[in-house]
Amino acid sequence: MNLRRSLVLGLAVLALVSASAVAQEIEVPLTAPAAAPADTTLTIGTRVVPPFAFRDNTGEWAGLSIELWRDIAARLGLTYRFEEASLAELVDGTASGRFDAAVAALTVTEERERMLDFTHPFFSTGLAIATAPSEGSVWATLSGLVTWQAMLVVAFVVLALVVVGLLLWATERHRNAEYFGGPPLDGIAGGVWLSLAMLVTTQYADQSPRSLAGRFVSTLWVIASIFLFTVFTGIVTSALTVQQIDGRVRGVSDLPNLRVGTLQGSTSAAWLVEERIVAAPFDTAEAGMTAIEDGAIDAFVYDAPVLKHLALTEFAGRVVVLGGTFAPQDYAIALPENSPLREAINRELLAIKQSDIWAQRVFQYIGDR
Numbered sequence: 001m002n003l004r005r006s007l008v009l010g011l012a013v014l015a016l017v018s019a020s021a022v023a024q025e026i027e028v029p030l031t032a033p034a035a036a037p038a039d040t041t042l043t044i045g046t047r048v049v050p051p052f053a054f055r056d057n058t059g060e061w062a063g064l065s066i067e068l069w070r071d072i073a074a075r076l077g078l079t080y081r082f083e084e085a086s087l088a089e090l091v092d093g094t095a096s097g098r099f100d101a102a103v104a105a106l107t108v109t110e111e112r113e114r115m116l117d118f119t120h121p122f123f124s125t126g127l128a129i130a131t132a133p134s135e136g137s138v139w140a141t142l143s144g145l146v147t148w149q150a151m152l153v154v155a156f157v158v159l160a161l162v163v164v165g166l167l168l169w170a171t172e173r174h175r176n177a178e179y180f181g182g183p184p185l186d187g188i189a190g191g192v193w194l195s196l197a198m199l200v201t202t203q204y205a206d207q208s209p210r211s212l213a214g215r216f217v218s219t220l221w222v223i224a225s226i227f228l229f230t231v232f233t234g235i236v237t238s239a240l241t242v243q244q245i246d247g248r249v250r251g252v253s254d255l256p257n258l259r260v261g262t263l264q265g266s267t268s269a270a271w272l273v274e275e276r277i278v279a280a281p282f283d284t285a286e287a288g289m290t291a292i293e294d295g296a297i298d299a300f301v302y303d304a305p306v307l308k309h310l311a312l313t314e315f316a317g318r319v320v321v322l323g324g325t326f327a328p329q330d331y332a333i334a335l336p337e338n339s340p341l342r343e344a345i346n347r348e349l350l351a352i353k354q355s356d357i358w359a360q361r362v363f364q365y366i367g368d369r
Contacts, residue, residue, distance in 0.1 A: 126325030
């Protein structure tokens with residue numbers, strides 16, 4: 001009996017020991033594995049696009065996007081190195097795995113989303129228009145009025161004043177001798193003066209015609225003066241508008257009639273194609289701004305913060321950026337598809353965006369946000 005009880009007790013102990021061993025073998029660790037091995041040096045693609053990424057006086061990379069990546073990498077314990085590339089190389093290189101991430105001012109688009117994975121956006125902006133500042137001088141304004149259309153109207157008005165003056169003198173010199181009498185030149189001069197007064201005021205002057213023929217001529221001239229005044233006003237307004245467009249672009253609606261430039265392969269280039277606006281391609285935003293300064297193009301369309309930064313630094317006083325933005329877009333960090341870094345980077349990116357240091361950096365680099 002004791003032997004049987006001992007045998008049962010031994011089997012029970014053996015079962016408990018085996019169950020404990022199995023449980024230890026299948027236990028799941030509580031901590032998640034690292035996003036990247038600690039000894040791996042990541043290759044981060046970037047390009048010069050101030051104020052988001054540029055080289056400072058020491059040759060080191062700086063900018064809003066660069067500072068953001070450094071904070072994220074420090075939080076995750078990542079080792080990395082920057083490699084400069086063009087915009088097309090950033091997209092293709094990240095998609096192929098040449099770059100572990102692309103950090104600059106890369107816009108999230110549907111086409112790029114098919115090739116890449118993007119983090120949460122870290123900056124929202126839009127496109128803007130850079131152009132040459134308006135001259136604004138009196139001479140520039142007056143020179144805009146000297147057109148052949150305006151000169152033709154002026155010549156016709158002068159001729160009409162003389163003709164109407166002669167007709168008034170011929171019809172009124174007998175019935176209105178106190179005004180049109182005397183030497184013929186004095187009478188004709190009075191008729192021209194009367195016709196000028198009617199042209200300017202579009203009504204009878206202080207000296208009304210007395211003869212039936214004189215009243216008929218005066219009535220026709222008053223009606224014609226209204227028409228001439230309207231035509232001349234339209235020509236002057238058109239000339240001033242053309243002069244204004246030549247010196248300063250007013251907005252998006254002017255772009256189809258102007259010489260436009262943009263960055264080759266950018267979202268601004270794609271937007272211009274969609275809007276059927278012909279644009280000259282440039283390799284860099286600086287090259288486009290220089291073309292404006294040289295008069296080669298009238299407007300350069302690109303990302304608003306980049307244009308504003310250049311207009312306040314390298315091209316201060318020589319190129320201006322129109323107020324307002326259009327075609328909203330978001331900047332994000334690009335990653336290869338199914339990158340194990342994405343979730344970890346997103347967590348740290350959201351935490352950094354909510355911090356005071358991020359707001360200070362945005363103000364430092366962008367100024368108006």
